[in-house]
Amino acid sequence: MGTLSFTATVSVDGYAAGPDGDFQFGAPSEQVFRFHVERMAAISTEILGRRTYDLMHYWEAEPDGEDWCDDEREFGRLWQGLDIVAASSTLTADEITRENHRLVTQLTLDEIARITEQAPGEVEIFGPTTAAPAIRAGLVRDFRFFIVPVILGSGLRALPEDAHLDLRLIESRVFENGVTMLHYSADQANPADAQ
Secondary structure: OOEEEEEEEEEOOOEEEOOOOOOHHHOOOHHHHHHHHHHHHHEEEEEEEHHHHHHHHHHHOOOOOOOOOHHHHHHHHHHHOOEEEEEOOOOOHHHOOOOOEEEEOOOOHHHHHHHHHHOOOEEEEEOHHHHHHHHHOOOOOEEEEEEEOOOOOOOEEOOOOOOOOOOEEEEEEEOOOOOEEEEEEOOOOOHHHHO
């Protein structure tokens, strides 16, 4: 049985993308990217929305005329080995071309729970819009925020405004470029409440 996680790169004021949809403010440094490569080893499954699914096609093969560094090759290798669930009502089955990819046209909470239960490792649900229902419902156990030292003022919030969760900090790290990683767990965040 797997566990469900949510990872987001966010501004100090909590936005995953700016008002124009741009998320380049969070482009990882070499050190941050290496950390992502290392943490990918625990992930077995990714749940992605349409936009992210399209963007992540980049990691399916090294592009012609482009030389990936060692970390990029390792990330690509790990990514290609994941089970990918594309959650979209606009994608078609013909656009799902790899055997370890599948299409879910309606991503219900029951479907997310089933995917997580059947996964052999960590399931990462990616993207604030795709993850919002699972966050609200308390299905997400681990939250990893890569906080970039910028303030955007508005845009796409990383977390739904109506989510209420008690979290416990289990890991933190500050990178050379000032990005701070905070890893929180919702698992037994308030053990006294469970007694």
